[in-house]
Amino acid sequence: MAYSDKVLDHYENPRNVGVLDKNDPNVGTGMVGAPACGDVMRLQIKVSADGVVEDAKFKTYGCGSAIASSSLVTEMMKGKTLEEVGQIRNKHIADELALPPVKIHCSVLAEDAIAAAIADIKAKRGETDKEAAVAS
Amino acid sequence: MSSLNIPIYMDYSATTPVDERVAAKMAECLTNQGHFGNPASRSHPFGWNADELVEQARDNVANLLGANSKEIVWTSGATESDNLAIKGAARFNIKKGKHIVTLKTEHKAVLDTCRQLEREGFEVTYLDPLENGLLDLEVFKAALREDTTVVSIMHVNNEIGVIQDIAAIGKITRERGIIFHVDAAQSPGKVVIDVNEMNVDLMSLCAHKVYGPKGIGALYVRRKPRVRLEAQIHGGGHERGMRSGTLPTHQCVGMGESFRIAQEEMASENERMRVLRDRLWNGFSDMEEIYLNGDLEQRIPGNLNVSFNFVEGESLIMSMKDIAVSSGSACTSASLEPSYVLRAIGRNDELAHSSIRFTIGRFTTEEEVDFTIKQTRQAVEKLRDLSPLWDMHNEGIDMDSVEWAAH
Numbered sequence A: 001m002a003y004s005d006k007v008l009d010h011y012e013n014p015r016n017v018g019v020l021d022k023n024d025p026n027v028g029t030g031m032v033g034a035p036a037c038g039d040v041m042r043l044q045i046k047v048s049a050d051g052v053v054e055d056a057k058f059k060t061y062g063c064g065s066a067i068a069s070s071s072l073v074t075e076m077m078k079g080k081t082l083e084e085v086g087q088i089r090n091k092h093i094a095d096e097l098a099l100p101p102v103k104i105h106c107s108v109l110a111e112d113a114i115a116a117a118i119a120d121i122k123a124k125r126g127e128t129d130k131e132a133a134v135a136s
Numbered sequence B: 001m002s003s004l005n006i007p008i009y010m011d012y013s014a015t016t017p018v019d020e021r022v023a024a025k026m027a028e029c030l031t032n033q034g035h036f037g038n039p040a041s042r043s044h045p046f047g048w049n050a051d052e053l054v055e056q057a058r059d060n061v062a063n064l065l066g067a068n069s070k071e072i073v074w075t076s077g078a079t080e081s082d083n084l085a086i087k088g089a090a091r092f093n094i095k096k097g098k099h100i101v102t103l104k105t106e107h108k109a110v111l112d113t114c115r116q117l118e119r120e121g122f123e124v125t126y127l128d129p130l131e132n133g134l135l136d137l138e139v140f141k142a143a144l145r146e147d148t149t150v151v152s153i154m155h156v157n158n159e160i161g162v163i164q165d166i167a168a169i170g171k172i173t174r175e176r177g178i179i180f181h182v183d184a185a186q187s188p189g190k191v192v193i194d195v196n197e198m199n200v201d202l203m204s205l206c207a208h209k210v211y212g213p214k215g216i217g218a219l220y221v222r223r224k225p226r227v228r229l230e231a232q233i234h235g236g237g238h239e240r241g242m243r244s245g246t247l248p249t250h251q252c253v254g255m256g257e258s259f260r261i262a263q264e265e266m267a268s269e270n271e272r273m274r275v276l277r278d279r280l281w282n283g284f285s286d287m288e289e290i291y292l293n294g295d296l297e298q299r300i301p302g303n304l305n306v307s308f309n310f311v312e313g314e315s316l317i318m319s320m321k322d323i324a325v326s327s328g329s330a331c332t333s334a335s336l337e338p339s340y341v342l343r344a345i346g347r348n349d350e351l352a353h354s355s356i357r358f359t360i361g362r363f364t365t366e367e368e369v370d371f372t373i374k375q376t377r378q379a380v381e382k383l384r385d386l387s388p389l390w391d392m393h394n395e396g397i398d399m400d401s402v403e404w405a406a407h
Helices: A005-012 A064-077 A090-097 A101-124 A129-135 B020-027 B045-065 B078-092 B108-119 B137-143 B166-176 B249-284 B313-319 B340-344 B349-353 B366-386 B388-394
Strands: A027-034 A039-047 A053-061 B072-075 B099-103 B123-127 B148-152 B179-183 B202-206 B217-221 B290-292 B303-308 B355-359
Touching: A005 A064, A005 A090, A027 A101, A039 A064, A039 A101, A039 B388, A053 A064, A053 B366, A053 B388, A064 A090, A064 A101, A064 B313, A090 A101, B020 B249, B045 B072, B045 B202, B045 B217, B045 B249, B072 B078, B078 B108, B078 B148, B078 B179, B078 B202, B078 B217, B099 B108, B108 B123, B123 B137, B137 B166, B148 B166, B166 B179, B249 B303, B249 B366, B313 B355, B313 B366, B340 B349, B349 B355
Parallel strands: B099 B123, B099 B148, B148 B179, B179 B202
Antiparallel strands: A027 A039, A039 A053, B072 B217, B202 B217, B290 B303, B303 B355
């Protein structure tokens, strides 16, 4: 398998594996994918009152690059504002991990997971989707 | 006893190493000092010697099948044999009818050949197997029609190792005068074959699953009652016009020797493999949420196909990095389809995505099996710790009740 060293590193030593309390008002949860398609990602972020991602956790069912993509994303998100996190695109992930073309969908899934987690925390805080739309 | 060679080969159904005894015989047919002649050369001893070796090899292949050596046609492998058998028989008998019956769990060499015939105007019925992978004979009988000319059912399935009741199928096809083709690429040395008792008309074989070389196979073509084929490769009229092309002496000799050994050692080898396979299965059987794919009894001794639920096959293979196995999940290729064989026996997508095929063979040791158990268990544990589905399962959530965002 022609995986890059970075994919292998994240796969062998995944960062930030775990679970945050999904009922915590400061935690946003995004779960995307489907078992039938061979990958499911659950991404969770803990966001401070001023909108900074303090912690991020993931669990992923999927191939090596799906696991690596979600692991990388948790690292990328920590310490960033929600607005900055919302700017992360699948291309950043795919480039960083040097994903082969057949695995690009894993990075797309990771981007979707970020969007879902942001939408969840915004919904919890009663913020409208309009702001999210403007921000992106 | 203690030297474990890493990585460990557990993929004998993909291919096998050439047995040393086979390689030695093959090496005698290549160089200036050896039997390098063209078996079709009738005018000198170089040709005569090569021809004699090729015919001995043909006898060895025929013997394993209980066939006459005149019924063996050399080909490049089982894929070519499948093509020659199905296209050749269907096209030759086109005036009798244009209906073919086969099974959804056949090898692609059969399924894609049938697809091609459909494009040419033939009609093909693809039967569903039972959940254990076996063909339901009543369903089979019901699918046969007046205009059915060819039936193609595999002997041993390459993914799940189940053995079809070829004799029972052959009885039905013979009664109705339908040509019966059997893809037996995975059978020699693992299951007893007798083409007469089984009423088989055409049988595809290859050497490289039986400790012989890649690039050589054979098609058994029955002489009584005679089965006629339309040739697919034309040329010098070799193999009684059914398959032209200079015979590769070393390849034929390799296949012959590998079949000779397979026949001689089958009983003791199968017993040894069964013990190892059962040891492997026992090493997993206390794990939660694992599923054996295919019937355990009607199965070759070297095959174990297991789904480890809530773990994806490709990442599992990545974690089992010292073990060479294959996955029912085709995520490694460009398509993201799970195994069509597992889908055909009714496994859901999750289980089909989570499957690993372990196939053991002549050179597998007890130590290798024990190592495989250990590393597989560690890998499954690691990935389940990473799996949101495993969490959900432990929370008692029914996966089917979740509305997934399919992509």
